[in-house]
Amino acid sequence: MKTIMLTVNGEAYELAVAPNDMLLDVIRDKLDLTGAKKGCDTGACGACTVIMDGEPILSCMTLAVRCHGREITTIEGLAPRGELHPLQQAAIDHNAVQCGFCTPGWLLSAKALLDGNPHPSQEEVRTAIAGNLCRCTGYKKIEDAISAVAGRNQGVVKGKNRD
Amino acid sequence: MANTDLDSVEQYDAIGTSPDRSDAKSKATGRAVFIEDMHFRGMLYGKVLRSKFAHARILSIDTARAEKMPGVRGVVTGADIPVLHGEALKDDCFLARDKVRYRGEGVAAVAAVDEETAEEALSLIDVCYEELPAVFDPEEAIKPEAPLIHEQLGAYRHAPGIEPISGTNICNYFHLEKGDVDKGFAEADLIIEDKFTTGMQQHCTLETHCGICLIDDDNRLTLWATNDSPYRTRKEIADALKIPQINVRVICAPYIGGNFGGKGGLKAEAAAIALAWKIRNKPIRVLFTREEEFTSAIVRHPSVIYLKTGVKKDGAITARAVRMYFATGAYAEKGPTITRFGGVSGAGPYNIPNVKIEASCVYTNRQLSGAMRGYSGPQAAWAYESHMDNVACKLGIDPLEFRLRHVYTDGDTHASGQEIYSEGLKECLEKIGERMEWGKKSLGRNRGKGVACMERAVKTPFGSAAFVKVNEDGTVDLLSSTTEVGQGADTVLCQIVAEELGVPFDWVKKATPDTSTTPYDTSTTSSRSTFHMGNAAKAAAADAKGQILKLAAELLKTNADDLAIKGGNVYLKDNGGSSLSIAQVLGKHFGHSATVLGRGFYYPHLEVPVEYFSTHMIFWLLGAHGVEVEVNRQTGEVKILKVYAAMDVGKALHPSNCTAQLEGGVSMGLGFALYENFIFRGGDFLNPSLLDYKIPTALEMPEIEPIIVECAHEEGPYGAKGIGETTNVSLPPALANAIYDAVGVRIHELPITPEKILYALKQVSEKKTQQRADADPATVGNPFGGKK
Numbered sequence: 001m002k003t004i005m006l007t008v009n010g011e012a013y014e015l016a017v018a019p020n021d022m023l024l025d026v027i028r029d030k031l032d033l034t035g036a037k038k039g040c041d042t043g044a045c046g047a048c049t050v051i052m053d054g055e056p057i058l059s060c061m062t063l064a065v066r067c068h069g070r071e072i073t074t075i076e077g078l079a080p081r082g083e084l085h086p087l088q089q090a091a092i093d094h095n096a097v098q099c100g101f102c103t104p105g106w107l108l109s110a111k112a113l114l115d116g117n118p119h120p121s122q123e124e125v126r127t128a129i130a131g132n133l134c135r136c137t138g139y140k141k142i143e144d145a146i147s148a149v150a151g152r153n154q155g156v157v158k159g160k161n162r163d
Numbered sequence: 164m165a166n167t168d169l170d171s172v173e174q175y176d177a178i179g180t181s182p183d184r185s186d187a188k189s190k191a192t193g194r195a196v197f198i199e200d201m202h203f204r205g206m207l208y209g210k211v212l213r214s215k216f217a218h219a220r221i222l223s224i225d226t227a228r229a230e231k232m233p234g235v236r237g238v239v240t241g242a243d244i245p246v247l248h249g250e251a252l253k254d255d256c257f258l259a260r261d262k263v264r265y266r267g268e269g270v271a272a273v274a275a276v277d278e279e280t281a282e283e284a285l286s287l288i289d290v291c292y293e294e295l296p297a298v299f300d301p302e303e304a305i306k307p308e309a310p311l312i313h314e315q316l317g318a319y320r321h322a323p324g325i326e327p328i329s330g331t332n333i334c335n336y337f338h339l340e341k342g343d344v345d346k347g348f349a350e351a352d353l354i355i356e357d358k359f360t361t362g363m364q365q366h367c368t369l370e371t372h373c374g375i376c377l378i379d380d381d382n383r384l385t386l387w388a389t390n391d392s393p394y395r396t397r398k399e400i401a402d403a404l405k406i407p408q409i410n411v412r413v414i415c416a417p418y419i420g421g422n423f424g425g426k427g428g429l430k431a432e433a434a435a436i437a438l439a440w441k442i443r444n445k446p447i448r449v450l451f452t453r454e455e456e457f458t459s460a461i462v463r464h465p466s467v468i469y470l471k472t473g474v475k476k477d478g479a480i481t482a483r484a485v486r487m488y489f490a491t492g493a494y495a496e497k498g499p500t501i502t503r504f505g506g507v508s509g510a511g512p513y514n515i516p517n518v519k520i521e522a523s524c525v526y527t528n529r530q531l532s533g534a535m536r537g538y539s540g541p542q543a544a545w546a547y548e549s550h551m552d553n554v555a556c557k558l559g560i561d562p563l564e565f566r567l568r569h570v571y572t573d574g575d576t577h578a579s580g581q582e583i584y585s586e587g588l589k590e591c592l593e594k595i596g597e598r599m600e601w602g603k604k605s606l607g608r609n610r611g612k613g614v615a616c617m618e619r620a621v622k623t624p625f626g627s628a629a630f631v632k633v634n635e636d637g638t639v640d641l642l643s644s645t646t647e648v649g650q651g652a653d654t655v656l657c658q659i660v661a662e663e664l665g666v667p668f669d670w671v672k673k674a675t676p677d678t679s680t681t682p683y684d685t686s687t688t689s690s691r692s693t694f695h696m697g698n699a700a701k702a703a704a705a706d707a708k709g710q711i712l713k714l715a716a717e718l719l720k721t722n723a724d725d726l727a728i729k730g731g732n733v734y735l736k737d738n739g740g741s742s743l744s745i746a747q748v749l750g751k752h753f754g755h756s757a758t759v760l761g762r763g764f765y766y767p768h769l770e771v772p773v774e775y776f777s778t779h780m781i782f783w784l785l786g787a788h789g790v791e792v793e794v795n796r797q798t799g800e801v802k803i804l805k806v807y808a809a810m811d812v813g814k815a816l817h818p819s820n821c822t823a824q825l826e827g828g829v830s831m832g833l834g835f836a837l838y839e840n841f842i843f844r845g846g847d848f849l850n851p852s853l854l855d856y857k858i859p860t861a862l863e864m865p866e867i868e869p870i871i872v873e874c875a876h877e878e879g880p881y882g883a884k885g886i887g888e889t890t891n892v893s894l895p896p897a898l899a900n901a902i903y904d905a906v907g908v909r910i911h912e913l914p915i916t917p918e919k920i921l922y923a924l925k926q927v928s929e930k931k932t933q934q935r936a937d938a939d940p941a942t943v944g945n946p947f948g949g950k951k
Contacts, residue, residue: 034200035193037420039369040453044853047369075193084191092187095819098827099649100190101197101369101420126861133853135367135421136649138826139861 004068008033009077017064024048024059027074035075035104039133046132049105050074056112058131075104078111086152087111090145098136106132110146118153125150176729177661177668178881181819184654185672186418186647198373198389198416199450206375207236207274209438209449210281212288213459214263214270217528217846218297218310221262221270221290228287229273234280237442238288240271244437248403248429250395251775252321252334252495254313257403257429257437262295264312264493265528266846267458274438274447297528297846301490302467304332304525312493312526322775325499334491335499335524337506339778341578347482347517351473355554359470359546361913363841364463364834366535367858370420371451372460374432376439385412386436387446389419391426391646392686393676399429400436415646415676422648423831424534424688424888428496430460457851461496461533462841464489466505468546478560480569482517485509485547489532489539491524496533498524500776504620505539507778510578511547512588512618512785514571518578528846534688536831540619540784540892545913548615548896552903562900563596563614570616579778581771585884587811587874588785592616594870595789595807609794610804613900616787617893620780621694621885624767625685629699631660631707631761637731637745639666641703644676644684645696650887651820652692656700658816659880663704665728666745682762690784690885693816697880698765707761714759715748767878782876784889786810788832788897794905796924799917801837801902806894809870813884818871821886825869828890830859836895840914 001016008031017026027033027050036059039047043061050059051073078085087110090096097103106129113120113128120128125146126139134142189195226238241260247253258269271288275281296310303309309332313319317329327334348354375387384406390396393413401408419426429436435449451460466489473482487509491498506522537544555565567589575583592614595601599612606612630642641660647653657671664671674681684696712723715733719726719741727736734742749757767781789807794800808825815821838857842849850856875882895913903909908923 033193034196037197037369038199039371039420040853042453042852042854044453045369079192084188088188088191091191092183095181095184095187095823097184097187097190098651098823099369099421100186100195100418103190104193107191126864130860130862133367133369133858133860135369135423135831135858136827137823138828138830138859138867139864140826140867141823143861 002065004065006067007071009074009080019065021064022060023062023064023067026064027059027072033074033076037101037104039101046105046109047102049108049132051108051112054112054115056109073108075107078107085111086149087146090148094141094145094148096137096141096145102132102134106134106142114150114153118150120150122147175662175881177658178816179818181817182654182658182668184651185657186653190418196417197370197420198375198387199370201375201387201416203375203446206446206448207276207442208278208281209272209274209434209447210278210285211269211434211449212271212285214259214266214268216263216292216294217266218295218312219263219292220295221259222293223291224271225289226271229284232280232284232287234276235284236274236276236445237438238271238273239437239441243441246403247319248399249495250399250428250497251325251499252319252327254319254334255494257433263292265530266848267530268493269434269459272434272438274442298332299527299529299843301465301488301525301527304527305488305523312528324503324775332526333523334495334526335502337503337522339506339520339578340518341580342517344482344484344517344519348473351481352476353557354471354473355557356469356471357550357553357911359468359549359911361466361542361545363465364535364839365457365856366421366423366425367853368421368423368425371453371456372426372431373448373450374435375446375448376432376435377446378439378443380443382406383410384439385414386432387414387416388432389416389426390432391419391422391648391688393644393678394683395427395686396429396432397678411678413678417675419646419648423536424538425461426648427534427686427688453853454851457856458530458848461531461535463535464491464498464501464532464539464542466490466542468542470546470550472550472554474554474558478558478565478568480513480515483510483515485520487522487543489522489524489542490527490529492527492529492531494531495524496531498532501534501539503776505543507579507620508540508543508618509547511551512571512616513569514575515578520578537619537889537892538689540617540889541835541895544615544617544892545895548617548893549899549909549911552613552900553909561602563592563601566614566616567592581779585782585813585874585876586785587872588616588618588787590872590874591785591787591809591811591870594872595787595809598807598868598870599789599791606791606804609796609905610792611901611903611905612789612791613897613902613904614787614789615893615897615900617889619784619889619892621691621782621784622689623777623779623781624769624773625691625695626764626766627684627695627699628682628764629696629703630682631664631703633707633711633745633759635746635749635755635757637666637670639664639671641671641673641700642681643673643696643700644681645692646676646687648687650824651817652687655693655816655820656696659697659700660704663701664708666731670731690888693883693885694782694879695765697883699763701880702763702765703761705761706763707759710759710761711745711748714752715743718743718748718751781878782884784885786889786893788894790894790897790901792898792901792905794902794920796906799921799924801915801920803833803865803898805866805868807868807870808890809872810886810890811872811874811884812886813876813879814873814882815871816881816883821871822869824887824890826867829867829894830864832891832894833863834858835891836898836913836915838914838916
């Protein structure tokens with residue numbers, strides 16, 4: 001076991017982890033932050049996506065010992081005081097949620113995108129979530145949700161849009 | 164029977180609006196609880212040892228070394244639970260006994276203090292096999308010399324209407340005739356024959372299968388599961404273990420991470436039950452890995468379908484004969500009923516006077532095939548809709564016009580003998596034609612348009628029940644065993660209760676299915692929930708409303724008939740101003756100790772004898788797709804320019820959820836059409852991962868235009884039918900038809916890979932060269948002698 005320091009959603013943790021512990025298992029099992037999901041355990045589905053130092057990463061493929069001193073944001077950190085992040089609100093408004101298993105992952109990919117690029121093109125939006133598989137939605141309403149927030153960043157007001 | 168004036172008369176508060184899904188917030192915040200988030204004190208973790216052979220006799224299993232490993236709490240083999248389970252045909256074991264029938268079949272299972280220990284212990288189990296000849300292709304498997312996969316087929320218990328053929332690999336044979344096909348073919352000017360095949364597709368739900376099972380010393384079993392149908396599962400378990408249904412409690416996880424038909428029956432549950440049967444009083448969890456999803460859950464049935472159609476020169480269809488083979492893998496799973504439904508719809512949604520359909524469900528030594536979105540609809544539609552274009556082409560008739568001429572309409576007789584009613588299919592095709600500017604707008608070189616339509620049966624006749632509990636403050640619990648698998652059932656059922664009872668939508672909450680509390684429902688499958696459970700929930704709400712109005716009438720000294728409820732308030736119809744809240748009505752009658760309970764049960768009654776999976780349906784799922792493509796002649800790649808997706812939903816109770824289903828169906832249909840397939844080399848399966856088995860990402864998705872058609876059904880809640888099951892079904896043939904329109908090649912085998920297109924283009928070009936050499940200009944450039 002090795003001790004690492006980790007900041008997760010603004011809180012500092014000192015954790016004892018095994019050399020082969022993955023970040024996903026650590027945040028789910030040791031921190032009880034279960035919003036990140038294990039959909040494949042091989043880095044192929046994106047359900048385990050979290051943000052590390054501003055970048056979206058696959059936590060199922062990331063060794064916890066490599067995260068010493070890093071800052072992590074999980075889906076639970078997106079709405080810390082019960083308020084919804086604009087992306088979460090847009091996900092609800094645009095009916096972009098079905099089974100919900102992939103939702104935390106693509107929301108974090110989208111947050112990382114918009115934090116670095118507040119005015120993405122539609123192609124940039126699609127590329128940002130290309131690593132987040134969704135079997136339910138066909139991605140259209142997900143793209144609509146992200147684009148609506150990006151549009152608001154550009155001063156374009158997009159309201160609740162239900163077709 | 165179509166009830167077209169339903170929606171024009173009524174003004175609804177909750178119906179036809181698209182409120183926020185009741186589960187959206189908890190899912191968007193990551194708070195929604197899925198089964199992998201559930202833990203119980205003392206829970207053990209199970210892992211399954213799987214066969215490496217497609218077909219082999221088990222000579223011995225030695226578990227001694229595994230049992231002694233520290234942390235291991237028990238090892239179980241098929242000998243510990245020597246019983247069979249299944250739905251329509253009881254042929255499946257909890258763990259293999261005597262022999263294994265596919266690569267990936269469970270042979271033994273270990274329960275340990277953690278998953279790593281359980282996994283390690285598997286390597287300490289010694290199994291001796293004697294390999295047997297295997298058969299993988301359904302047409303090989305029906306030959307007399309094929310290795311027999313189930314020697315005991317004739318002895319298995321099965322549901323009525325299922326016809327296993329003892330001494331063969333055919334576990335159900337379905338046959339249907341209408342008119343006289345021989346006479347029909349004799350009358351034809353032209354007979355066109357085709358063969359089509361489909362490959363394996365996996366559901367790829369983002370959440371894998373999981374079961375957590377606890378059995379106590381009194382044989383009381385509790386199963387927490389990612390299961391789509393708790394009552395169906397309870398019955399299957401109780402039947403297999405020969406224990407009363409009351410001793411089996413199936414509790415669904417609060418949310419299920421995708422289903423598409425894949426989470427019915429016993430998958431991960433089987434191993435969890437086997438372990439718990441031996442290791443008592445401990446909850447034991449078996450959670451499938453992604454690889455197990457591919458090797459040991461279920462897939463869509465690969466199929467081989469032969470079609471033969473007789474036509475007159477003027478385009479009249481005189482007869483159609485269809486022969487279908489569905490490869491069900493090593494165990495029947497839902498294959499027998501899938502074959503039945505595939506057979507019923509084998510000739511397509513057309514008015515054809517003489518029809519003969521034969522459908523066989525065939526065992527092979529592959530992983531199990533079972534229910535998957537569309538059941539057998541996608542295979543059947545791939546064949547009959549590709550064939551329809553081929554026939555139209557041979558006749559020189561426009562394919563959309565040909566369909567519109569033959570598509571059945573109210574009053575026509577289906578191949579099953581049932582009279583068609585509430586048919587919105589023609590409208591789906593017409594709307595797609597309008598939007599695509601069919602016959603008007605040309606897309607240019609190497610571009611083309613295609614259409615296809617489909618019918619799919621809804622499983623009939625099966626019942627659904629619901630309870631409505633009105634609380635002291637007027638809020639409402641809906642108790643229903645319909646599972647929320649992402650389709651939006653919780654939301655639409657709450658809308659129905661809110662509408663019927665007259666309370667705001669967000670006052671209603673649906674309970675998590677649990678066979679000890681939520682009442683009977685046959686299954687969350689077949690796009691039956693909105694119609695069947697919707698009717699049950701509506702009846703339960705109406706029952707509760709009647710009781711509230713009666714109580715209010717006493718308080719207001721009037722007749723219940725003069726009262727109504729809106730926004731949670733009871734008011735006099737003539738005088739909207741004077742009102743009492745539901746809470747006041749209950750409080751004034753009962754003080755602080757009050758409730759009203761409503762109950763509802765819906766069962767479709769048809770004018771035919773009750774059959775297990777009737778061939779007459781309470782409604783048909785009807786829809787169509789239009790596709791515009793561009794084909795790259797150099798690479799064989801297909802670029803999809805736009806998809807038009809239409810479904811007749813009866814009445815769109817939640818329009819946004821309808822378009823969500825239409826869009827999601829396009830994604831699953833595109834995967835099936837273009838790239839999803841299992842790659843085998845002999846018995847070996849080469850791509851059991853999401854890295855090597857590609858499903859569509861956001862980048863692959865084309866522009867989609869969803870089209871909702873509403874041909875109300877008089878027995879549906881507010882006229883509604885269903886949608887989710889079949890929004891993928893007619894997309895692959897529409898795409899193939901568009902490819903034909905673009906470059907003149909007809910692909911007969913799914914998926915439509917670039918290699919197949921290039922090969923077909925090469926054949927056309929070689930044929931052209933040959934034809935030029937033969938100096939026959941009449942057919943140059945046309946592989947079929949039609950319009951291209």
